[in-house]
Amino acid sequence: MTKSELIEVIAKAQNHLAYRDIELAVKCMIEEMSQSLASGERIEIRGFGSFSLHYRPPRIGRNPKTGETVALSGKYVPYFKPGKELRDRVNNRYQEELARQEAGLHTREGQAG
Amino acid sequence: MALTKADMAERLFEELGLNKREAKEMVEMFFEEIRMALENGEQVKLSGFGNFDLREKKQRPGRNPKTGEEIPISARRVVTFRPGQKLKARVEAYAGREQ
Numbered sequence: 001m002t003k004s005e006l007i008e009v010i011a012k013a014q015n016h017l018a019y020r021d022i023e024l025a026v027k028c029m030i031e032e033m034s035q036s037l038a039s040g041e042r043i044e045i046r047g048f049g050s051f052s053l054h055y056r057p058p059r060i061g062r063n064p065k066t067g068e069t070v071a072l073s074g075k076y077v078p079y080f081k082p083g084k085e086l087r088d089r090v091n092n093r094y095q096e097e098l099a100r101q102e103a104g105l106h107t108r109e110g111q112a113g
Numbered sequence: 114m115a116l117t118k119a120d121m122a123e124r125l126f127e128e129l130g131l132n133k134r135e136a137k138e139m140v141e142m143f144f145e146e147i148r149m150a151l152e153n154g155e156q157v158k159l160s161g162f163g164n165f166d167l168r169e170k171k172q173r174p175g176r177n178p179k180t181g182e183e184i185p186i187s188a189r190r191v192v193t194f195r196p197g198q199k200l201k202a203r204v205e206a207y208a209g210r211e212q
Contacts, residue, residue: 025129
């Protein structure tokens, strides 16, 4: 699902806001989340997860083309930790899929025999 | 201080003029639709921000950290986040300012 598909599903799920408002709202939310991380502030969404910054210490890198070594300074990278509800919903559905596949196999075996 | 759903709803109220109820619903729906796509096994790509990907993990040996007892960690599907180039660059710029 892309950003524009996300805008469309939200538009279908509700009927009181104009498509344009939903588009602006989604862009506004993504921009606010980016700004938050860019200013070093965490994001905490209950049931979804939290975003924070992880520090990567300075290291000696190498230019893959020339083989030259380059000193790289320490930096921060965004990190996402899924929340319990998201983890459980994603995994529960997966377990159901696995169980269905398993049952399907048995049914086919039964029919074949 | 961390950014929360309440902060995001407040911003929609201030910047886009949604009423408070609409703003709150919009934020809820945003995260719920992303959760539903992931639940359905679909990757979510938010350009400028990053991708939420799904990975299937095989069963692996685990241990109860309290008792030391060996218990296998069952096969599962997990969500991972890959920040996009734009977000990575913005976050790195912050680190630059700090040093």
